[in-house]
Amino acid sequence: MEEPLAPSSASRATEEPGSRAEIMEEVTSSSFNNPLFQQEDKKGITYRIPALLYVPPTCTFLAFAERRSTSRDVDALYLVLRRGLRTGHSVQWGPLKPLVEASLPGHRTMNPCPVWEQKSGCVYLFFICVRNQVTECRQIFLGKNAARLCFVCSQDAGCSWSEVRDLTEDVIGSELKHWATFAVGPGHGIQLQSGRLVIPAYAYYFPYRCLCFALPCKTKPHSLMIYSDDFGVTWHHGKLIRPLVTVECQVAEVTRKAAHPVLYCSARTPNRYRAEALSTDHGECFQRQTLNPQLCEPPHGCQGSVVSFRPLENTRRYQYTGGKDAPTIQESPLLDNSLRLEEGAGTASETWLLYSHPTRPAGEGPQMPDKDSKATMDTEDTYGSKASSEPQNLRPRVFHSIKFFVLCHSLLQLAQLMISGYLKSSISTVEKRFGLSSQTSGLLAAFNEVGNTALIVFVSYFGSRVHRPRMIGCGAVLVALAGLLMTLPHFISEPYRYDHSSPEDMSQDSEASLCLPMTSAPAPTPSNGSCSSYTEAQHLSVVGIMFIAQTLLGVGGVPIQPFGISYIDDFAHHSNSPLYLGILFAVTMMGPGMAYGLGSLMLRLYVDIDRMPEGGINLTSKDPRWVGAWWLGFLISAGMVALAASPYFFFPREMPKETHELRCRRKVLADAASPVSKGENSPSEQNPGESLKKQDGLVQIAPNLSVIKFIKVFPRVLLRTLRHPIFLLVVLSQVCMSCMVAGMATFLPKFLERQFSITASYANLLIGGLTIPSAIVGIVVGGVLVKRLHLGPMRCGALCLLGSLLCLLFNLPLFFIGCSTHQIAGIIHQPSTQPGLELFPGCAEPCSCPSDDFNPVCDPSTRVEYITPCHAGCTSQVAQEGLDKSQVLYTNCSCVSGRGPVLAGSCDSACSHLVLPFILLVSLGAALASLTHTPSFMLILRGVKKEDKTLAVGIQFMLLRVLAWMPSPVIHGSAIDTTCVHWALSCGRRAVCRYYDNDLLRNRFIGLQFFFKTGSLVCFALVLAILRQQSKEAGHKSTTSSPGLEQQRLMSGPKKQPEDSSV
Structure with missing residues (x-):
């Protein structure tokens, strides 16, 4: 089954370029209708986490993706690249090539996030390298980061790449002990008008560890920015965007009349709405996030992208939503309501924002993702599957x-x-x-x-x-x-x-369990024949x-x-x-x-x-x-x-x-x-x-x-x-x-x-x-x-x-x-003390007690139990009223020392x-x-x-x-x-x-x-x-x-280790 994960329409091709608006306007919807990456059925190889970048001087598109042995994150192998040359309204795509340079030994490469620096013409490709066999869940659970922040760069629009550079210690440093894990993107970075390069990222932060188990406490993900002010020579990270839980994010620069540009961030949340935040210092820190009810998400959120461009003429404050899942173009209300920098300065935005992510407005039923939303959701497409072809699936049917x-x-x-x-x-x-x-x-x-x-x-x-x-x-x-x-x-x-x-029930039925030799005779025992006929x-x-x-x-x-x-x-x-x-x-x-x-x-x-x-x-x-x-x-x-x-x-x-x-x-x-x-x-x-x-x-x-x-x-x-x-x-x-x-x-x-x-x-x-x-x-x-x-x-x-x-x-x-079995007269007794039937041999013989009856009584003085009052030789019974219920006592018992009374019921256990x-x-x-x-x-x-x-x-x-x-x-x-x-x-x-x-x-x-x-x-x-x-x-x-074999491993996938090598 083919699984195209790269852009397949004009909106998808232009939503992540990281370049200028005029380039986007030149792209037509008929230019991109073929998959760039598709699953290889026989080998099981699939491609995930696409990223697209446009390099204007050479009219080149760079499409990146992860190559995986399966769709699971832990099975990521390395990054691949396809270069596309724009000629008029069409793009000629080159073959798929592995980025061998973008790797660290013993690690898998994930989350491509490219950015183009306009002055030098250099393309920086950021990514993370995660230690093999270590999942994100394990890092979060143990609070032990296994990811490395890395990048490679290209001076010739992706034809060749530099050696990998590990920025983990330089950018994160001592704060890494509070980061359970982190990642960049996925998506693209941007260059601001000030020249700053900005890479969106997120980190799982925990303030301290539990003393008992040494596990991280209160681990929460927050978005942040990684930036450079010297055209990529040195890099730093901004503050975490708090307090809301935010994960994958994308940013866009918004210009306003008579005011400084601001950096706008749209982030994924588990709160059914996209989170928005603004930064007036180019991404160093952001104001408090707000949830935008106009940007609905599926229940657990999803990945998405946002780009900015100059508005069309005579269409101020216009919002277009071409269907439920179409990208949304709007002037963000956050820019009007949350930011007033200079007294007397207007705050009307000169920039439009285009969002692309799956939506499900409140009150509507479950929504099937369309082909535009699939890549931003980080999902596998199923173009040939029944889910995308049967009309019944478009309706919310439980x-x-x-x-x-x-x-x-x-x-x-x-x-x-x-x-x-x-x-x-x-x-x-x-x-x-x-x-x-x-x-x-x-x-x-x-x-x-x-x-x-x-x-x-x-x-x-x-x-x-x-x-x-x-x-x-x-x-x-x-x-x-x-x-x-x-x-x-x-x-x-x-x-x-x-x-x-x-x-x-002082009746004949109860009297049958007493010892009454003068008034009753033993009932005849039923024969085996009479039993087999009915009972x-x-x-x-x-x-x-x-x-x-x-x-x-x-x-x-x-x-x-x-x-x-x-x-x-x-x-x-x-x-x-x-x-x-x-x-x-x-x-x-x-x-x-x-x-x-x-x-x-x-x-x-x-x-x-x-x-x-x-x-x-x-x-x-x-x-x-x-x-x-x-x-x-x-x-x-x-x-x-x-x-x-x-x-x-x-x-x-x-x-x-x-x-x-x-x-x-x-x-x-x-x-x-x-x-x-x-x-x-x-x-x-x-x-x-x-x-x-x-x-x-x-x-x-x-x-x-x-x-x-x-x-x-x-x-x-x-x-x-x-x-x-x-x-x-x-x-x-x-x-x-x-x-x-x-x-x-x-x-x-x-x-x-x-x-x-x-x-x-x-x-x-x-x-x-x-x-x-x-x-x-x-x-x-x-x-x-x-x-x-x-x-x-x-x-x-x-x-x-x-x-x-x-x-x-x-x-x-x-x-x-x-507990040992308590003494039962005629069944279990202590050899040293032989109460009951052994103390008075033949005391119950005149009673003609039925052998099948079971109505236990207990002698409280000796804690000896008899299976019926008849076996204790009791000839009468009385009712003694208690505080909560009546208690039956059997008296005149010939087998009991002193002919004392016995209580109805078994003897209580001592243990x-x-x-x-x-x-x-x-x-x-x-x-x-x-x-x-x-x-x-x-x-x-x-x-x-x-x-x-x-x-x-x-x-x-x-x-x-x-x-x-x-x-x-x-x-x-x-x-x-x-x-x-x-x-x-x-x-x-x-x-x-x-x-x-x-x-x-x-x-x-x-x-x-x-x-x-x-x-x-x-x-x-x-x-x-x-x-x-x-x-x-x-x-x-x-x-x-x-x-020397490491590059071969990267080309062919991870090599199987001995069974216990991961221990």
């Missing part, structure tokens, strides 16, 4: 905006992760409600991955052949229906029943419905993330794609935390809130028999997914390609989301958007390959990929880490409930408020470290190893933080206060484990061949699902079941566990975490050892480039 799609997809993935993660927040409640073991509930949680894993390859394979937004919408609708199906067991089951013990069938149907719903939940989620990411990457500007994906992942990462928060709220409500019995219940959430409204969270999440799915049926199959680029400094979120450093030493030469769009499946694998050929090729490529040691070890490490995360996410709420005797609502609140945000912070910090510091594979491996080691060390204290230190250590470990996410992903992309990267990411995804996310919940659930000491029975089978051996539970649950973390640590250690060996081998083969 469903043809990629930004609106990013918003919708962020909300959809947020809702999808909420409904997918909600089951984990209520896993213990579901077990209690339907009598499930932890192994069964773990299998239920894993079934979400079964449907997703089974279909992801085929859905991704056909991804480019379907209407992706509609497929996303259909998948989201299926997710919503699956969420509704998850609530069905609540509505088809009988109301939840428990052994009543409140004062309001067992109902149980199987309920569990089957939930398994089907979880499978559909995974199937519906298959197209959402892969199709959404690929759609964004296809139709967003490739430089904006990392930013959009960063926003997408930043929003969706909040989904699991919101799921636990929703679970915390819903589990405070009683399960049968929709069918409460008359008189209500007096059961509290602290009672071990409490069951919260688990189903209500699925209902709310399903509604959110359904609402988020509706816009996708209105998005087009192919959206107009976005045509403008957002500046690097607004890509903070993309830094955290991008798994690959943007350095030139990346062998993949992929931008983060290309990597991220393949993260959740085999996106765009051989789109033209038939299914049969795909099946034939897949095993061979799979074996070749798995034989790579770096890839295999990193994936195995991620498998171990994912096993730890999957088990922790599924059963940590239940573990906290049992270990510290807290409610399910409080456990979810701790996880959603501390652990999940800590993991998000870890992912963001890992991405920022990789992006900002440009970590190579060696340093990435070391970062992964360090994170795994610290995570393992913080895991060790968890073995010793917890519930340890839950906060425990969860803080878990959260810190989660942050450290998440720190390895981005660098380990980068190791995978760097560790395989370029042609296998797409499949390698897909294989990684498949292995994580198959080896970690599917089996890990079942493994953890089985381990938890082995620590159970008392099972509830339902029709002769084990149902839910009533009591666990807390010490054994803690050792096995934390032991599994320790085992997986150790496996991850070992794998990363082996990865680092292999990388060290490869680095040593590469070091022996590498040679130092000679100075």
Whole structure:
């Protein structure tokens, strides 16, 4: 696709000449209609940041631009020049030539800004040289400038150029320590009537550094001028233009009647309007800036140009705007209102100003840039694209905006992760409600991955052949229906029943849990046949419905993330794609935390809130028999997914390609989301958007390959990929880490409930408020470290190893933080003191207590718990009124010393206060484990061949699902079941566990975490050892480039460095 970035009309050709007005008047609109610089499709070379200068004595145009390997700033190579000879009303352009002289070793050359000095006829070309691999974002973040102010000059209108001269120390000097970075232009400089040469520039200034982190504080960009009063011999810089934030700027000299000329500056701002400022001392300092509401800009501003010329006759105070995007010619109101220099002197301007930049007046919808505005916006043109050819794109249509799609997809993935993660927040409640073991509930949680894993390859394979937004919408609708199906067991089951013990329910049901041998006989135990005819069938149907719903939940989620990411990457500007994906992942990462928060709220409500019995219940959430409204969270999440799915049926199959680029400094979120450093030493030469769009499946694998050929090729490529040691070890490490995360996410709420005797609502609140945000912070910090510091594979491996080691060390204290199971009569007791049933053997035998009842009571004197009042030998109960609620007491208990009363409910834990230190250590470990996410992903992309990267990411995804996310919940659930000491029975089978051996539970649950973390640590250690060996081998083969080869490097582009050279 051709990408002309140089002027293509008369207005563009004459807006940046830096010469006299009479020359501009001689140029006609038919002279320039061919592109001067265009992208080279095969090599991927593109040209950015054009600048145009006219040299009157030789009738020569000089057109400059940056040559880049990609459109990213970090991939700039060197400057190029085309000379044009003006003959009449046409210009003959010469070939494109590289400016080898305009370079410094180890630096990339950027921002050409030429100016012509009239007296000597010399052309000064200013530019900046930035150290290779160092981005503008990194300089701003660290406050460490990597740019150099340089220029070359020509005495023969650009035919030959002098050696480069570095002016950084001479012009900026000691003030450089307060400049995070700076740049000149882009555009052109001018020569004033006084003879002063003026080069516009801007700098990121910070007044001081933070003492704690040594990072710059209050960094803000401000425009300024670089000038020379001795025709280019020495140069100085003026004061920063404050207080507004201004960046790229251009200047023009304005003459007025009976007054001195003033220097007018028009600068880019993020305030939707151009900023204007005037200087009466030729650019040394400027008056306070003002925003001109007549000069509207896009929301984040844009680059633009301004030139001055004498007004036409009899057209005073005339403004012409030939359409929304046409250059604006006006007499600036700032000149009339802001400047009165001499008493009695007129201030009417003798100069007109011509502005050229994209505009979007307030109240109007989104505006597509026209071909005049594209070069000044510093964007890539798309003349042949649909964005510039389809009439529908000229209208503000919200469903043809990629930004609106990013918003919708962020909300959809947020809702999808909420409904997918909600089951984990209520896993213990579901077990209690339907009598499930932890192994069964773990299998239920894993079934979400079964449907997703089974279909992801085929859905991704056909991804480019379907209407992706509609497929996303259909998948989201299926997710919503699956969420509704998850609530069905609540509505088809009988109301939840428990052994009543409140004062309001002094009835036969409550008396059934007392020891009444004289008035009642043991109820006949139902036979296995009677159970299987009704109860067992109902149980199987309920569990089957939930398994089907979880499978559909995974199937519906298959197209959402892969199709959404690929759609964004296809139709967003490739430089904006990392930013959009960063926003997408930043929003969706909040989904699991919101799921636990929703679970915390819903589990405070009683399960049968929709069918409460008359008189209500007096059961509290602290009672071990409490069951919260688990189903209500699925209902709310399903509604959110359904609402988020509706816009996708209105998005087009192919959206107009976005045509403008957002500046690097607004890509903070993309830094955290991008798994690959943007350095030139990346062998993949992929931008983060290309990597991220393949993260959740085999996106765009051989789109033209038939299914049969795909099946034939897949095993061979799979074996070749798995034989790579770096890839295999990193994936195995991620498998171990994912096993730890999957088990922790599924059963940590239940573990906290049992270990510290807290409610399910409080456990979810701790996880959603501390652990999940800590993991998000870890992912963001890992991405920022990789992006900002440009970590190579060696340093990435070391970062992964360090994170795994610290995570393992913080895991060790968890073995010793917890509560032992309190004494339970007949189940758990201390050998030295045998209270309860052991103290009075046979005390409860005459009571004929039902074995399946569960209505725990506590002896406050000995802190012994009995599973029912009947097992304590209690024959009566009384209600004791308290300050806030009624308390049930059971009296005349034959199994209790002194036949004293016992309290309804479980005994309080003596170490519930340890839950906060425990969860803080878990959260810190989660942050450290998440720190390895981005660098380990980068190791995978760097560790395989370029042609296998797409499949390698897909294989990684498949292995994580198959080896970690599917089996890990079942493994953890089985381990938890082995620590159970008392099972509830339902029709002769084990149902839910009533009591666990807390010490054994803690050792096995934390032991599994320790085992997986150790496996991850070992794998990363082996990865680092292999990388060290490869680095040593590469070091022996590498040679130092000679100075003579530097020019060859500039001609052919940057040479690839060894993998760890950027570290």
